[in-house]
Amino acid sequence: MSEPTPHNAAERAPQKRSEMQVRPTAPIVPEANVSGNALMCVIAIMAFLACLTYGAVSMVRATAASWQSQISREITIQIKPDDKLDMEAALRDARDLALTFTGTKDGQIVDRAATARLLEPWLGEGLDLDELPVPRLVIITIDERNPPDFAAMRQALTETIPQAFLDDHRTWVNRLVAMAETTAWIGTAVLVLVFTAMVLTVIFATRGALSGNRHIIEVLHFVGAEAGFVASEFQKHFLKISLKGSFAGGALAALVFAIAGYWQSSSLATPESDQATALFGTFSVGLSGYLGIAATMLIIALLTTLTARFTVMRTIFEIDRIRSDPARTDGLPSS
Known part of the structure; x- marks a missing residue:
């Protein structure tokens, strides 16, 4: 076997240095x-x-x-039944009275069929509202930015219809x-x-x-x-x-x-x-x-x-x- 000549050794030296330069280094972590x-x-x-x-x-x-937001847009007038009370007339009077206050937009009377549907989950189907002392409801839509005076409305309803109760839902809010x-x-x-x-x-x-x-x-x-x-x-x-x-x-x-x-x-x-x-x-x-x-x-x-x-x-x-x-x-x- 012949020994490498200096010329061949000189040619291999740059190659070795190149390999050392591209060798990847291990990360610290x-x-x-x-x-x-x-x-x-x-x-x-x-x-x-x-x-x-x-x-x-x-x-x-x-x-x-x-x-x-949904609760603050509406208030509810609840009228309890009474033997001397004409319920349908009282519902209309309560709605009309509430709409006279500034800040109210619309009023809707919950009819007998809708009231029965509200009670179906608890009392079942086929309810006869005449046999039960079920209150009737009036839903009043109000202006959220300019609500009416609830205290004055509550007092007016009590003086006109003693069986009426105003619920402004403040407690729930x-x-x-x-x-x-x-x-x-x-x-x-x-x-x-x-x-x-x-x-x-x-x-x-x-x-x-x-x-x-x-x-x-x-x-x-x-x-x-x-x-x-x-x-x-x-x-x-x-x-x-x-x-x-x-x-x-x-x-x-x-x-x-x-x-x-x-x-x-x-x-x-x-x-x-x-x-x-x-x-x-x-x-x-x-x-x-x-x-x-x-x-x-x-x-x-x-x-x-x-x-x-x-x-x-x-x-x-x-x-x-x-x-x-x-x-x-x-x-x-x-x-």
């Missing part, structure tokens, strides 16, 4: 490992819970606002507002708990990744790598994980609301859909709800990234403090 996949699943679950809570709160607020506020506070508390748990999880995951790569980080840091460079590497790693996890959880939550809205729209006029609509309103969160879910996903990704960066910077600061303490570095090899 592994792209995919068990802890990263587990953290991604945890972030996905928390993002799903956070987006689901946000959508539910938005849905309850919209439903309460719809109820409040106040209860709905209180319920909406309570639900919003509960939802906000759940979101805070979810974000807190996520921050703690990211802190532990970041410290675990630091422990596994601590010797590499120390070498890089002591030979001149800035803390910001090391933190940025971890930041990129956790940004990818958080984006994947938050997108998966947020997309699943949006899919849940979309399926629920489709089920409700496809099962209209059924007892199940009517009861669900009466209790929760429409399951559609609308464009603002989906934009809020997307914003929640971005907040989760940003919060995860900032938490990882802060944890890395704090850990490097602790390493520097230990190295600068002579009492702690006695007996350790010098760098």
